Amino acid sequence: MKLVVVSAGLSVPSSTRLLADRLAAAVGRQAQARVEVEVVELRDLAVEIAHNFTNGFPGRRLAAALDAVTGADGLIAVTPVFTASYSGLFKSFFDVLDKDALAGKPVLIAATGGTARHSLVLEHALRPMFAYLRAVVVPTGVYAASEDWGAEGLEGRVERAAGELAGLMQGLSGAGREEPEALPVVPFAEQLARLAAS
Numbered sequence: 001m002k003l004v005v006v007s008a009g010l011s012v013p014s015s016t017r018l019l020a021d022r023l024a025a026a027v028g029r030q031a032q033a034r035v036e037v038e039v040v041e042l043r044d045l046a047v048e049i050a051h052n053f054t055n056g057f058p059g060r061r062l063a064a065a066l067d068a069v070t071g072a073d074g075l076i077a078v079t080p081v082f083t084a085s086y087s088g089l090f091k092s093f094f095d096v097l098d099k100d101a102l103a104g105k106p107v108l109i110a111a112t113g114g115t116a117r118h119s120l121v122l123e124h125a126l127r128p129m130f131a132y133l134r135a136v137v138v139p140t141g142v143y144a145a146s147e148d149w150g151a152e153g154l155e156g157r158v159e160r161a162a163g164e165l166a167g168l169m170q171g172l173s174g175a176g177r178e179e180p181e182a183l184p185v186v187p188f189a190e191q192l193a194r195l196a197a198s
Contacts, residue, residue, distance in 0.1 A: 001169050003027055003035050004072035008042045008079040008090035015112045017041070019144050019158075020078040023110060026162030027074070032170055038072075040065045042089050049089070052096045062096070070101040074108070074169040075135070077126070081113035085125045094129065102135040106168035108161050110142040119143040138164035 005024050009016030020039065028035045042049070048059035058066060069075060079090040109126040111118075122141035130137045140161040148154045 001031060001033050001035050001073045002071065003037050003074050003076065003169070004068050005037060005039045005076045006042065006069065006078065006090075006093065007039060008087050008093070009112075010043050010080065010087075010089070014080075015144065015146075015149070016078050016080045018149075019110055019112055019142065020076060022158050023076050023078070023108060023142065023162055026158050027076070027108075027166050027169075030159070030163045031166040035166075035169075038068050040068060042093050045093070046089055049092045049096060053092070058096065065093075066097055066101070069097060072105065074106040074165050075102070076108045076110065076165070077130070078110040078112070079126070081111055081118045081121050084118060085121060086111070086129070091129070094133065097133075099133070102130065102133040105135050106138065106165055107135040108138050108140075108142070108165040110144070110161070112144045114146050116143075116145040116147070119145070136168060138168060140164055 003024060005020045007014070007017045007020040009020075017039075024037045024039075028037065045062050045065060048062035052058045052062060077090075079086040082088070107130050109122055109130060111121050111126065113119075113121070122143055126141065127137055138161055140157060142154075142157045142161050144154055
């Protein structure tokens with residue numbers, strides 16, 4: 001299974017990337033099949049994203065990132081909070097993505113911020129955006145404020161969300177599932193004869 005992680009962190013090191021890595025590692029632990037992880041750092045694609053808006057064509061690295069997201073079995077999308085919403089860079093990346101690329105794709109949403117007061121960004125900004133793109137967003141979103149790092153609770157949310165994403169990825173790919181037993185096919189005429197006889 002292929003898992004793509006989109007991280008919109010701008011600083012180095014980045015708490016956004018740290019959260020993304022923790023989520024990806026947790027999905028790998030909980031999945032029943034081998035998970036191949038690819039990370040897309042939007043910071044490195046900012047100029048190509050801007051050029052895509054002005055000329056309509058993705059650069060080489062942006063095209064590779066868009067293809068990776070489109071071909072993934074699951075997606076983790078993590079953004080820092082800017083002005084009580086996702087970052088402009090984060091939104092711009094999904095604006096240049098094909099409108100059907102995420103249809104039916106399992107997505108785990110997450111965000112980082114300086115204060116817990118911005119935790120609703122998951123519900124009022126990220127979840128509606130991915131619902132519009134027709135993605136299947138897992139029930140548990142993960143928000144990490146500055147005080148959450150090293151505190152009780154964050155790891156539990158990470159594990160719960162990762163388990164939900166791993167389950168959806170396995171369900172859609174068929175990994176870890178047995179084929180259902182085929183039901184016998186009874187011709188229509190025979191069904192009518194049985195009904196008449198009963």
